Amino acid sequence: xxxxxxxxxxxxxxxxxxxxxxxxxxxxxxxxxxxxxxxxxxxxxxxxxxxxxxxxxxxxxxxxxxxxxxxxxxxxxxxxxxxxxxxxxxxxxxxxxxxxxxxxxxxxxxxxxxxxxxxxxxxxxxxxxxxxxxxxxxxxxxxxxxxxxxxxxxxxxxxxxxxxxxxxxxxxxxxxxxxxxxxxxxxxxxxxxxxxxxxxxxxxxxxxxxxxxxxxxxxxxxxxxxxxxxxxxxxxxxxxxxxxxxxxxxxxxxxxxxxxxxxxxxxxxxxxxxxxxxxxxxxxxxxxxxxxxxxxxxxxxxxxxxxxxxxxxxxxxxxxxxxxxxxxxxxxxxxxxxxxxxxxxxxxxxxxxxxxxxxxxxxxxxxxxxxxxxxxxxxxxxxxxxxxxxxxxxxxxxxxx
Amino acid sequence: xxxxxxxxxxxxxxxxxxxxxxxxxxxxxxxxxxxxxxxxxxxxxxxxxxxxxxxxxxxxxxxxxxxxxxxxxxxxxxxxxxxxxxxxxxxxxxxxxxxxxxxxxxxxxxxxxxxxxxxxxxxxxxxxxxxxxxxxxxxxxxxxxxxxxxxxxxxxxxxxxxxxxxxxxxxxxxxxxxxxxxxxxxxxxxxxxxxxxxxxxxxxxxxxxxxxxxxxxxxxxxxxxxxxxxxxxxxxxxxxxxxxxxxxxxxxxxxxxxxxxxxxxxxxxxxxxxxxxxxxxxxxxxxxxxxxxxxxxxxxxxxxxxxxxxxxxxxxxxxxxxxxxxxxxxxxxxxxxxxxxxxxxxxxxxxxxxxxxxxxxxxxxxxxxxxxxxxxxxxxxxxxxxxxxxxxxxxxxxxxxxxxxxxxxxxxxxxxxxxxxxxxx
Numbered sequence: 001x002x003x004x005x006x007x008x009x010x011x012x013x014x015x016x017x018x019x020x021x022x023x024x025x026x027x028x029x030x031x032x033x034x035x036x037x038x039x040x041x042x043x044x045x046x047x048x049x050x051x052x053x054x055x056x057x058x059x060x061x062x063x064x065x066x067x068x069x070x071x072x073x074x075x076x077x078x079x080x081x082x083x084x085x086x087x088x089x090x091x092x093x094x095x096x097x098x099x100x101x102x103x104x105x106x107x108x109x110x111x112x113x114x115x116x117x118x119x120x121x122x123x124x125x126x127x128x129x130x131x132x133x134x135x136x137x138x139x140x141x142x143x144x145x146x147x148x149x150x151x152x153x154x155x156x157x158x159x160x161x162x163x164x165x166x167x168x169x170x171x172x173x174x175x176x177x178x179x180x181x182x183x184x185x186x187x188x189x190x191x192x193x194x195x196x197x198x199x200x201x202x203x204x205x206x207x208x209x210x211x212x213x214x215x216x217x218x219x220x221x222x223x224x225x226x227x228x229x230x231x232x233x234x235x236x237x238x239x240x241x242x243x244x245x246x247x248x249x250x251x252x253x254x255x256x257x258x259x260x261x262x263x264x265x266x267x268x269x270x271x272x273x274x275x276x277x278x279x280x281x282x283x284x285x286x287x288x289x290x291x292x293x294x295x296x297x298x299x300x301x302x303x304x305x306x307x308x309x310x311x312x313x314x315x316x317x318x319x320x321x322x323x324x325x326x327x328x329x330x331x332x333x334x335x336x337x338x339x340x341x342x343x344x345x346x347x348x349x350x351x352x353x354x355x356x357x358x359x360x361x362x363x364x365x366x367x368x369x370x371x372x373x374x375x376x377x378x379x380x381x382x383x384x385x386x387x388x389x390x391x392x393x394x395x396x397x398x399x400x401x
Numbered sequence: 402x403x404x405x406x407x408x409x410x411x412x413x414x415x416x417x418x419x420x421x422x423x424x425x426x427x428x429x430x431x432x433x434x435x436x437x438x439x440x441x442x443x444x445x446x447x448x449x450x451x452x453x454x455x456x457x458x459x460x461x462x463x464x465x466x467x468x469x470x471x472x473x474x475x476x477x478x479x480x481x482x483x484x485x486x487x488x489x490x491x492x493x494x495x496x497x498x499x500x501x502x503x504x505x506x507x508x509x510x511x512x513x514x515x516x517x518x519x520x521x522x523x524x525x526x527x528x529x530x531x532x533x534x535x536x537x538x539x540x541x542x543x544x545x546x547x548x549x550x551x552x553x554x555x556x557x558x559x560x561x562x563x564x565x566x567x568x569x570x571x572x573x574x575x576x577x578x579x580x581x582x583x584x585x586x587x588x589x590x591x592x593x594x595x596x597x598x599x600x601x602x603x604x605x606x607x608x609x610x611x612x613x614x615x616x617x618x619x620x621x622x623x624x625x626x627x628x629x630x631x632x633x634x635x636x637x638x639x640x641x642x643x644x645x646x647x648x649x650x651x652x653x654x655x656x657x658x659x660x661x662x663x664x665x666x667x668x669x670x671x672x673x674x675x676x677x678x679x680x681x682x683x684x685x686x687x688x689x690x691x692x693x694x695x696x697x698x699x700x701x702x703x704x705x706x707x708x709x710x711x712x713x714x715x716x717x718x719x720x721x722x723x724x725x726x727x728x729x730x731x732x733x734x735x736x737x738x739x740x741x742x743x744x745x746x747x748x749x750x751x752x753x754x755x756x757x758x759x760x761x762x763x764x765x766x767x768x769x770x771x772x773x774x775x776x777x778x779x780x781x782x783x784x785x786x787x788x789x790x791x792x793x794x795x796x797x798x799x800x801x802x803x804x805x806x807x808x809x810x811x812x813x814x815x816x817x818x819x820x821x822x823x824x825x826x
Contacts (some may be wrong), residue, residue, distance in 0.1 A: 033722035052752040103416035104774035137597035157593035183540040188547035199550040328467035
């Protein structure tokens with residue numbers, strides 16, 4: 001970063017944008033902290049973050065059964081539950097307290113209680129109630145158990161109904177029809193497998209790109225402002241252009257790796273064309289790089305940008321609206337988050353690429369990203385001017401002393 | 402302490418044997434004072450232990466403050482315009498989770514869903530009522546947005562529940578018309594009723610489910626940063642003797658200095674952890690089966706594990722930017738590995754191993770068992786035995802510190818970076 005004097009005098013003369021970009025690239029690569037964050041971080045996170053979710057859907061959740069009936073029908077119900085892909089019956093106990101103890105020590109995650117007289121009441125034509133319980137400390141486990149048990153219970157109920165109707169002398173076909181008079185065809189859209197990686201990866205990976213880019217520009221700037229260097233030799237506009245373009249050159253590769261290869265590898269559903277995705281990501285990367293340069297002028301300690309960005313990454317993830325619906329996030333938070341490039345970028349990317357929205361409908365967010373780019377570009381020029389002034393004043397002070 | 406008045410260089414070489422004279426407690430007290438001074442002069446460290454945690458925790462809680470997903474927009478495309486379709490729409494309106502919005506045609510509903518303006522579409526087909534009355538089997542199409550997994554799953558079950566309830570009314574009318582006695586109708590339609598109970602989190606509240614692990618993850622990051630910054634500071638001090646007789650040389654009194662940092666930061670961060678627990682379980686009054694004191698005890702164990710990890714990274718890296726980068730890389734994904742959003746036993750083996758490196762995943766298990774199951778001291782203590790790996794790290798760190806730290810000191814002596822600013826903005 002600290003160029004020798006000879007090179008300094010050369011650069012007094014207007015240096016071309018290309019040379020500036022190359023200087024920037026050299027500064028980025030020769031700085032170990034930046035190189036580790038950019039190259040190491042992007043690669044490491046592409047493996048580590050989705051790692052827990054690789055199995056996609058929770059299956060075979062352990063269920064403990066309290067069978068107080070001990071009849072043929074209750075045993076059939078248990079077999080039905082066990083046959084469900086979401087549930088694995090691990091055993092039977094005599095009482096609910098005992099079953100609860102199984103849940104508390106983590107051996108089971110749900111319980112099914114079959115009441116006494118289950119079969120007899122059904123045959124007598126009385127209604128019976130099955131109780132299910134799932135550990136709602138873990139929502140995904142709870143929903144898997146509830147889904148599995150409800151469908152098993154409904155199946156048992158239908159069978160009893162059918163037997164009852166047939167016994168009353170209805171013809172089998174009509175009996176079937178009056179039981180299912182109307183068909184509910186409920187199908188997931190956009191993420192047909194209900195998998196966890198197609199849900200988490202598209203948004204999360206854009207956030208990783210956003211954060212590492214901000215950290216990279218942040219460390220680079222924070223390390224420079226207090227020392228003389230090439231950054232003073234060019235005009236602030238040139239510097240911002242050069243730095244943004246240098247990071248863009250690197251991030252074109254990272255983004256292609258994430259959005260191209262990683263999306264494919266993690267089974268993310270893709271709806272938009274390559275051209276549209278590229279067009280979408282262009283202002284995102286530009287705005288993020290400009291925001292990084294603008295933010296870097298606030299720091300002079302190289303270890304601070306990483307810390308600040310680390311602390312705000314979880315809030316950004318949750319406010320971006322794919323984990324927790326935007327409709328439920330308080331309006332001031334949503335409004336405030338619109339200045340973070342990742343927030344409109346993630347939502348727009350999901351709409352465009354995962355949910356197949358038309359370009360016209362994501363256009364406002366695209367323009368918003370360009371607007372953010374313009375704002376941060378201006379702010380970074382102001383910030384750099386301020387830094388140059390401060391450095392000059394400090395140098396003058398020293399000279400006077 | 403008054404003996405150390407000679408030139409800094411000579412005292413520095415002598416200070417180690419003389420330190421034995423000074424009583425250990427006095428040394429620690431002096432070192433804690435030194436840490437306090439350093440803390441007071443570092444605005445970022447002060448921010449890390451004061452307003453940043455407060456702001457972060459309030460923001461994250463505010464974000465999820467809705468608690469229960471309610472009034473999620475659902476598009477209704479009614480092509481039937483019958484009394485039945487209107488009745489089913491009212492059913493959906495009566496459900497607190499769904500907020501039906503009418504769309505005249507399917508294409509506008511689809512584009513609204515693609516823009517995440519509605520989270521599901523329900524289509525009542527043309528002639529639905531007529532088909533139902535004439536014994537055909539009409540189909541109601543439901544599409545829910547599973548790109549937003551949490552919302553999609555919830556809506557799918559709630560829409561089915563609401564519509565199923567409405568359709569039962571239709572079926573019961575049909576039965577009554579054929580002369581079934583009223584008492585029999587309900588049993589005929591639904592012989593097996595089910596009662597589903599969400600154990601330990603009765604109303605499926607997201608604040609009780611998601612906010613504690615999120616805050617614990619944030620708290621872990623804060624603890625890590627506070628300790629890493631405090632250790633990093635030692636790297637940038639010129640190796641001179643201070644007025645109170647404590648050397649700023651990295652290797653001098655290294656372990657007492659670490660101990661002083663721990664005695665200072667452990668109570669401060671425990672206070673933050675206690676604030677999280679008190680805010681969630683006393684102020685917001687989330688259900689809590691066990692005792693808060695046990696949780697504090699578990700938090701203390703987690704803090705000690707964090708200190709050990711940070712110390713290991715510090716001894717290995719010995720460069721402030723790299724220490725921060727590596728700690729960040731290690732701790733940032735901790736939330737995903739806690740096993741709250743995605744169950745632990747469904748993770749691949751590699752993830753389950755990686756999970757053990759994170760102190761937060763050890764803590765969260767104690768947290769859930771205390772909060773949900775009301776676990777008591779002995780059980781939580783037995784859970785804490787899972788930290789054994791961290792204790793094994795201790796001798797490793799000690800050996801590494803003896804070997805590696807002197808190298809850094811010698812390097813620094815050659816090119817001491819006096820320009821390192823103590824102040825950041």
